[in-house]
Amino acid sequence: MTKGFLLVISGPSGSGKGTVCRRLLERNKDLIFSISATTRKARRGEIDGVNYFFVDEKTFDKMAADGELLEYALVHGNKYGTPKKFVLDQVNKGEIVILEIDVQGALQVKELFDEAVFVFLLPPSMKELKNRILKRGTESKEDIDIRLSNAIDELKLAYKYDYVVMNDDVDVAVENIEAIIKAEKLRVNRSQNILDNIINV
């Protein structure tokens, strides 16, 4: 069995992370998605425990204080965090766990896990990024402005990631992430026991 690992996927709001992750999970039933906790209000159609664990500030702060979150950050004015126990249990079982988190959270994960894999999803252009957020129609005018100005800061941190994937065409972006996963599974440090078994026969 190869070792499990964390696959961190970040990208500015409107880069299409949600769609890409959904398609990736539909096509690869063995991948596990980490459901984050957030203080953001649920959007229409979002389900508690499926898209996010929607919690109030007090609950979130307690989770953070009790060390239940692997990382957490304030993103676009709301708190978001990754539940630690679930993620670590899955990785220890040899699974690949997808963390769809922002750059601040990704950098915290990088400090903790040098074997995690970091993918930054790029929009084709800033113009297209704005179009996508407007088309989605789920944010207020004020929220859209915050997300656009944050996008520039996030893009500047892309060089800290291992891979950049352009999301011009969702299918191509998903295929590229699948290629990354395939290659990462073959790393020597993830296949140590396979090597040992062959050598020791």
Ligand code: 5GP
């Ligand atoms: P949205 O509100 O559009 O669902 O997500 C806003 C941002 O929060 C996105 O950039 C998303 O990747 C990020 N995010 C979602 N979950 C987490 C998390 O657990 N931790 C961190 N640091 N960011 C998250």
